[in-house]
Amino acid sequence: MHRFDEQMGREAVDAVLSYAARRLRLDPAPLDGPLTPGEIADAAGPTITPGGLGLTAALEVYGDVLAPACLTTDHPRYLSFIPCAPTVEAAAFDVVVGSSSIYGGSWLEGAGAIHAENEALRWIADLVGMPASAGGVFVPGGTIGNLSALVAARHTARANAAPGTPRPWRVAATYGSHSSIQSALDVMDGEVVPVPVDERWRLTGPALRAVLEANDPATFFAVVATCGTTNFGIVDDLASVAEVCREYGLWFHVDGAYGGAGLAAPSVRPLYAGVEYADSFIVDPHKWLFAPFDCCALIYRDPATAQAAHTQKAGYLDVLTDAPQWNPTDYSVGLTRRARGLPLWFSLAVYGTDAYVRGIERTLEVAAFAEAEITRRPYTELLRERDLSVVVFRRIGWGPQDYHEWSNALLADEFAFVVPTVHDGETVTRFAVVNPRTTEADISAILDTMA
Numbered sequence: 417m418h419r420f421d422e423q424m425g426r427e428a429v430d431a432v433l434s435y436a437a438r439r440l441r442l443d444p445a446p447l448d449g450p451l452t453p454g455e456i457a458d459a460a461g462p463t464i465t466p467g468g469l470g471l472t473a474a475l476e477v478y479g480d481v482l483a484p485a486c487l488t489t490d491h492p493r494y495l496s497f498i499p500c501a502p503t504v505e506a507a508a509f510d511v512v513v514g515s516s517s518i519y520g521g522s523w524l525e526g527a528g529a530i531h532a533e534n535e536a537l538r539w540i541a542d543l544v545g546m547p548a549s550a551g552g553v554f555v556p557g558g559t560i561g562n563l564s565a566l567v568a569a570r571h572t573a574r575a576n577a578a579p580g581t582p583r584p585w586r587v588a589a590t591y592g593s594h595s596s597i598q599s600a601l602d603v604m605d606g607e608v609v610p611v612p613v614d615e616r617w618r619l620t621g622p623a624l625r626a627v628l629e630a631n632d633p634a635t636f637f638a639v640v641a642t643c644g645t646t647n648f649g650i651v652d653d654l655a656s657v658a659e660v661c662r663e664y665g666l667w668f669h670v671d672g673a674y675g676g677a678g679l680a681a682p683s684v685r686p687l688y689a690g691v692e693y694a695d696s697f698i699v700d701p702h703k704w705l706f707a708p709f710d711c712c713a714l715i716y717r718d719p720a721t722a723q724a725a726h727t728q729k730a731g732y733l734d735v736l737t738d739a740p741q742w743n744p745t746d747y748s749v750g751l752t753r754r755a756r757g758l759p760l761w762f763s764l765a766v767y768g769t770d771a772y773v774r775g776i777e778r779t780l781e782v783a784a785f786a787e788a789e790i791t792r793r794p795y796t797e798l799l800r801e802r803d804l805s806v807v808v809f810r811r812i813g814w815g816p817q818d819y820h821e822w823s824n825a826l827l828a829d830e831f832a833f834v835v836p837t838v839h840d841g842e843t844v845t846r847f848a849v850v851n852p853r854t855t856e857a858d859i860s861a862i863l864d865t866m867a
């Protein structure tokens with residue numbers, strides 16, 4: 417199977433790469449939509465067989481049955497959750513990464529790739545305002561990024577805890593923080609202590625101080641602030657939170673999985689004041705930085721703390737861990753890693769960072785348009801003024817059933833993907849605009865369907 421047969425090898429490479437090329441050139445690709453398990457099984461037939469389907473049939477079943485049963489997350493009217501809108505360069509370069517058998521965990525094995533990834537990480541660290549000594553790693557997503565950062569935070573706090581004091585196990589965060597924070601603390605057998613938000617629904621220093629004082633500050637090892645909550649795109653008051661973290665000697669983690677990209681946009685950059693004090697920071701380039709899945713940049717102010725927490729030790733790894741070079745795998749949960757930062761790096765290298773600034777500003781323009789339209793139309797109303805590129809709104813007079821039926825119909829028509837969300841028990845809906853190809857006309861056309 418692995419022996420390279422001149423003709424078979426060429427056929428497989430040509431067929432698969434030309435499929436990828438056709439897919440990359442679709443503009444726009446159809447939205448597509450899910451089928452039931454039975455529908456897919458019937459249409460695909462058995463695919464794993466003792467004799468194999470052969471190249472042509474396997475590719476056909478993928479292209480004709482399986483691929484159309486997957487939503488196109490970079491469709492301009494896919495506005496649910498947080499979409500993914502890679503540049504064509506980033507998406508195409510993922511094919512190169514996949515075809516190059518690169519091990520991205522250690523400098524010894526992946527030096528060239530790791531150099532490139534670190535350049536991309538440095539751009540992000542500079543946007544945050546972190547010192548030259550900062551560093552990190554690209555991990556699969558914000559969930560693993562948050563978990564890895566919090567494991568490093570706890571390791572550091574426990575190493576520094578005075579003898580005889582409790583080993584801290586708590587994290588302070590708001591209800592608006594992402595579900596992955598609770599998930600991380602579940603994995604770590606820790607606890608999230610909720611902090612009430614201010615009138616703008618933000619985490620602030622004074623509220624944080626009150627919660628710490630009411631719960632014994634020594635039991636906490638970190639505070640999680642969010643710059644761009646998932647549901648509303650809210651940026652917490654990072655400066656006042658940072659100050660309280662400093663006062664109590666607590667690790668300050670900033671979750672910018674979605675909103676971190678806004679650091680590059682001058683029009684919203686002032687919202688992030690204080691982010692430069694973060695001990696750890698994450699942003700998902702697969703969200704608003706135009707990279708394909710799966711990609712989260714995780715950066716530490718002092719990488720040595722993370723290295724101490726995460727380096728795996730074993731005789732078969734000594735040759736790597738004893739070396740002085742940068743081994744990305746030592747900075748997160750996980751060992752084997754794909755050089756998943758390369759598609760972002762390639763696209764950044766091709767376009768330059770100014771193009772990213774323009775791309776992000778463009779999505780903010782469209783989000784501002786959506787906000788104005790929702791305010792202007794008599795049948796829609798905003799829940800909260802937007803900070804970034806997420807706009808949450810209600811259709812006046814609708815109940816949960818109306819939202820679900822409307823959303824299902826949009827998808828059934830392959831017109832748009834806009835799902836309901838819930839805030840304070842009320843079903844509403846939202847637009848998350850991270851795709852520079854989403855236009856004002858797309859927004860208007862979707863709002864028209866609610867009239």
Ligand SMILES: *Cc1c(COP(=O)(O)O)cnc(C)c1O
Nearest residue numbers: 557558559594596646671673674
């Ligand atoms: C999306 C998101 C996460 C989780 O990221 P994944 O890449 O989905 O694991 C964490 N925090 C915030 C604020 C997010 O928006």
